[in-house]
Amino acid sequence: MPDRSAARLPRLLTALVQWIDSDYTPEGPAKMRQEPDRVDWMRCLPFLILHLGCLGVIWAGASPVAVWTAVALYFARMFAVTGIYHRYFSHKTYSTSRAGQFLLALWGGTTVQRGALWWAYHHRHHHQHSDDSEDVHSPHVHGFWWSHIGWITSRRNFPTDYSTIKDLARFPELVWLNRFDTVVPLLFALAVFGAGELLAVHAPGLGTNGWQLLVWGFFISTTALFHGTACINSMAHLMGRRRFNTSDDSRNSFILALICLGEGWHNNHHRYQSSTRNGFYWWEIDITFYGLKALSWTGLIWGLKAVPKSVMEEAARADHAHSIAAARQAREVHLDVSPLKRVVPAAAAIAVATATAAGTKLPEKADGAPATERATDARPENR
Ligand SMILES: [Zn+2]
Ligand SMILES: [Zn+2]
Numbered sequence: 001m002p003d004r005s006a007a008r009l010p011r012l013l014t015a016l017v018q019w020i021d022s023d024y025t026p027e028g029p030a031k032m033r034q035e036p037d038r039v040d041w042m043r044c045l046p047f048l049i050l051h052l053g054c055l056g057v058i059w060a061g062a063s064p065v066a067v068w069t070a071v072a073l074y075f076a077r078m079f080a081v082t083g084i085y086h087r088y089f090s091h092k093t094y095s096t097s098r099a100g101q102f103l104l105a106l107w108g109g110t111t112v113q114r115g116a117l118w119w120a121y122h123h124r125h126h127h128q129h130s131d132d133s134e135d136v137h138s139p140h141v142h143g144f145w146w147s148h149i150g151w152i153t154s155r156r157n158f159p160t161d162y163s164t165i166k167d168l169a170r171f172p173e174l175v176w177l178n179r180f181d182t183v184v185p186l187l188f189a190l191a192v193f194g195a196g197e198l199l200a201v202h203a204p205g206l207g208t209n210g211w212q213l214l215v216w217g218f219f220i221s222t223t224a225l226f227h228g229t230a231c232i233n234s235m236a237h238l239m240g241r242r243r244f245n246t247s248d249d250s251r252n253s254f255i256l257a258l259i260c261l262g263e264g265w266h267n268n269h270h271r272y273q274s275s276t277r278n279g280f281y282w283w284e285i286d287i288t289f290y291g292l293k294a295l296s297w298t299g300l301i302w303g304l305k306a307v308p309k310s311v312m313e314e315a316a317r318a319d320h321a322h323s324i325a326a327a328r329q330a331r332e333v334h335l336d337v338s339p340l341k342r343v344v345p346a347a348a349a350i351a352v353a354t355a356t357a358a359g360t361k362l363p364e365k366a367d368g369a370p371a372t373e374r375a376t377d378a379r380p381e382n383r
Contacts, residue, residue: 015042018158022114023179029159037146040155046182047153050112050226053219056211063207065199066216069192073221074228075261077111081229082261082288083295084108089116089168090123093276094292095303098171103300105177109184112222113229117168117178118160125164127273130237130248137233140249148227148234192217228259236266243318244271254285262286272311276304280315 010026017024025032084104087093096104105116113119122136129135136157139147151157160178162169169175177184196213199206240253250270257264257279265278265286279286295301 011040012042015040015045018043019046019182021179022118022158022181023160025159029161032159033156033161035156037151037154037156039150039153040158041153043155043158044153050219051223053215054223056215056219060209060212060215062216063212065206065208066196066212069213070216070221070224073192073217074225077221077225078228078261079288079291080104080107080111081113081225082263083292085111085113085116085119086123086263087276087288087292088301089120091273092167093274093305094296094301096301100300101171102173105174106184109177109181110188111225111229112185112188113226115160115174115178115181117162117165117174118181120168121160121162121165122157126233127270130246130250130270139234139237144234144238147237148230151233189214189218231256232260232263232266236264240264240267241322242267243315243322244268245318246270252284257285261291262288268315271314272307274305275307275311277307280307280312 014024014026023029085108088096088101088104089108108116108119126135126137131138131140133141135141136154137147137151142151162175193210193214195210196208196217197210199213200209236251236253236256237249238251240251240256242249242251244267246267248270250267252267253264255264256266262278262285263269265280265284268280268284269278276292277286277289278284279289292301292304296304
């Protein structure tokens with residue numbers, strides 16, 4: 001088929017150029033975004049290589065220092081995804097200087113999740129269209145695997161729509177990092193390799209070297225980081241409990257909050273996106289928030305935003321309603337067993353309901369907009 005091979009060659013060349021310059025779109029980014037979903041294998045080759053690189057462990061072997069490096073770099077860079085790409089670039093939940101912003105973008109670049117602007121553009125789009133037909137990574141619309149990994153392989157999702165992130169696109173240094181989004185990951189990989197080579201020479205007792213540290217600190221750690229992050233797209237709209245009756249299917253999950261340093265409190269976040277913290281209570285562990293609080297003490301960032309009182313009151317009302325429902329259910333479920341088994345869960349549920357109610361001054365009538373409406377105050381300020 002001469003026509004098809006003639007069309008294939010420009011697509012191949014385009015993909016090759018896009019490896020280096022991700023803003024290169026001969027047909028224009030708008031047209032590319034209008035295409036139907038189609039996996040671009042050539043464009044995704046570096047992503048496949050990232051996964052295949054993990055197999056390098058067969059030849060490079062393992063050592064305690066290599067494994068711990070992988071773990072440390074996973075968490076240091078998960079913090080970059082959550083605390084920087086998400087809570088700064090996507091939602092501006094705190095402030096920093098222009099130089100600070102550039103440093104944060106460099107840190108974010110080491111995550112190998114493309115540029116901060118591409119990430120923020122897609123994330124803001126997700127909040128605008130959560131779980132509707134426009135949402136490019138909703139598990140309810142496209143299925144689990146597409147929401148987890150498929151959407152980033154599709155050609156139409158490659159270009160960044162700078163017109164929707166004007167507050168970020170006005171900084172040429174950020175646009176440059178976004179356009180040449182392989183520069184920071186390559187320098188990072190080189191630094192990890194170099195550190196391993198230095199250890200091999202100066203601390204041979206540790207039993208590591210450049211290749212081994214590259215496999216563990218870059219390939220394995222980055223692949224795990226990708227899938228940990230992707231769990232928020234796929235699992236956080238499927239697994240866990242809904243406190244707020246938001247118009248999407250976002251959920252709160254303790255397990256996801258541990259894997260993703262606090263991002264598992266996704267239903268809280270969908271209810272109110274402008275807050276620096278996603279865990280609304282002390283028991284909702286949010287390590288990203290603790291890290292950002294610590295960073296604010298250094299002066300690099302400031303102006304961390306709190307959850308408004310009205311949202312906390314809404315949370316208390318929602319929790320109270322859940323507890324009452326649990327008490328009712330417990331009364332009905334255990335009718336066929338002993339009276340003790342019937343009484344204990346009901347008493348526990350009522351105790352929780354009472355404690356929740358006692359700790360909160362419940363208004364006589366629900367005020368403000370119902371939770372089912374999208375919170376207009378939750379949009380990033382500068383959009
Ligand atoms: Zn979501
Ligand atoms: Zn968000």
